[in-house]
Amino acid sequence: MNTQTLIATRERISPYIHNTPIFTSHLLDDMIGSKLFFKCENFQKMGAFKMRGAINAILQLSEAQQQRGVVTHSSGNFAQALSLAAKNLKVPAYIVMPKNAPKVKKDAVMGYGGRITVCESTLLAREVAAEKIVTDKGATFIHPSNDLNVILGNATAGMELLQAHSDLNAIVTPVGGGGLIAGTALAAHYFGSHCKTIGGEPQIVNDAYRSLQSGQIETNTTVHTIADGLRTHLGDINFPIIKQHVDHIICVEEDEIVKALKLLWERLKIVVEPSSAVAFAAVLKNKSYFKDQSVGIILSGGNVDLETIKFS
């Protein structure tokens, strides 16, 4: 792992992704007392940063592996990202989804050409179903966040931020499975100039915060956060990177996430998903820490079920 690894990753995936715009807002800057740079991954292909890691992981397979296809189990953005990335590269994508996954999510995966295998809604059932596809089809399993090539692909969002604003004092990302913050931490380490990587995590699923405290991977006993992309926990590949390169994680309450979400929609005039708002909520909660700093914030995605969002 070195600077060249990341540069090669960016070159490899750039034909397949958007270099997403970076938005700013005088009003939000004044509110925080910082200069904020919002990396709008809601405008990424399929609506989330996950496209970066998915495409990189597939591109790193041999031609023979690509022909046999890729498999993952996810009901969220990574299922869609892997499906679209695979479609773009003419690779079969097998997606294991629990039978209770919302129809809208199944439709989205199918819309991107993913081949769905339905299973019971337990982690064990999902793993068994994925393993069977690996055995039957010779497909390669790709984990949504605990995969080095996925992490390296994700790193390119932070690289683009630092390419545009090399003097950032910190980049803040949401923390779920750890794939985005690990990649961002590598970007900040290799391309920043004393640029810290800081996480925002919902208090009620703060496994990553507790993992950094205890030194081992912790899990959650509940999934009841509005930030539905952040319910997962860290893995053995991303946790060492996070331990080494992430400065700290800020936990935020549910009402703070909703408040941050509303501010982003109202002031930036963009639709981001609640998980994205967690990073901004962390900055809002710690204004004094970020005072007079230049801060990058990765808005991770914009795939949101509008019917479930209520601000009143």
Next chain:
Amino acid sequence: MNTQTLIATRERISPYIHNTPIFTSHLLDDMIGSKLFFKCENFQKMGAFKMRGAINAILQLSEAQQQRGVVTHSSGNFAQALSLAAKNLKVPAYIVMPKNAPKVKKDAVMGYGGRITVCESTLLAREVAAEKIVTDKGATFIHPSNDLNVILGNATAGMELLQAHSDLNAIVTPVGGGGLIAGTALAAHYFGSHCKTIGGEPQIVNDAYRSLQSGQIETNTTVHTIADGLRTHLGDINFPIIKQHVDHIICVEEDEIVKALKLLWERLKIVVEPSSAVAFAAVLKNKSYFKDQSVGIILSGGNVDLETIKFS
């Protein structure tokens, strides 16, 4: 009025406004069977195209007039636009607002430095209050839509669209007071190559549609549309331009507006106000008319009270 008038307008106002981005979406293109170019005036300063007309109207005043200030009566985007434009030019802005105007709108005007005069909530009371400010302060009254300099300023959005995509077959805008569609029609006439201007209007306040039918300015008997920026009627300055240069107006039902709004939020990942969705709703409703065409759609603004929007 000629090409040079419009070019001079664009040069005059360009230091004070954003050349807003133009968004595209493969999915929406496939849905319509056209190539759509969305001009994102939700990202304009203060969140709406109204900034263009407001700044142009003030810049066309003499220095002595500017010192005495400007006045308008509005409870919507133009009140905020005139306030911010005036602030940027160090000109006093007097805004007449009905006493029942929402606090959030009064706060927004005050936030941009506008000086509010509260009056009874009738048109007569508003006109009397504005006239008194004209007399007392020597301020110049600027109408939100029925003012040639406002119309010319508004025309610059369509000019920017045509500068980027000179082969547009049509530009579609929402129709309220007529200031945006009149300006857009001038842009299409002077800078387009057989580019039609088409309006979208809520069926229940379709005064402009009826005005084009009857040949005289019609009014509405209700204001109960979700597209709260489109409740006003045409004026004697913009109507002749509309009669001469607008191809036709498409009326849409309220549920069609909400459906179009949801699609824009979901697919473009941007927050636009219901009035903006009316233009897209008109295209959605008339797919066959626009088939295989290149169509510009002006998304007029993004100032929306999120607490009032319900998609479920």
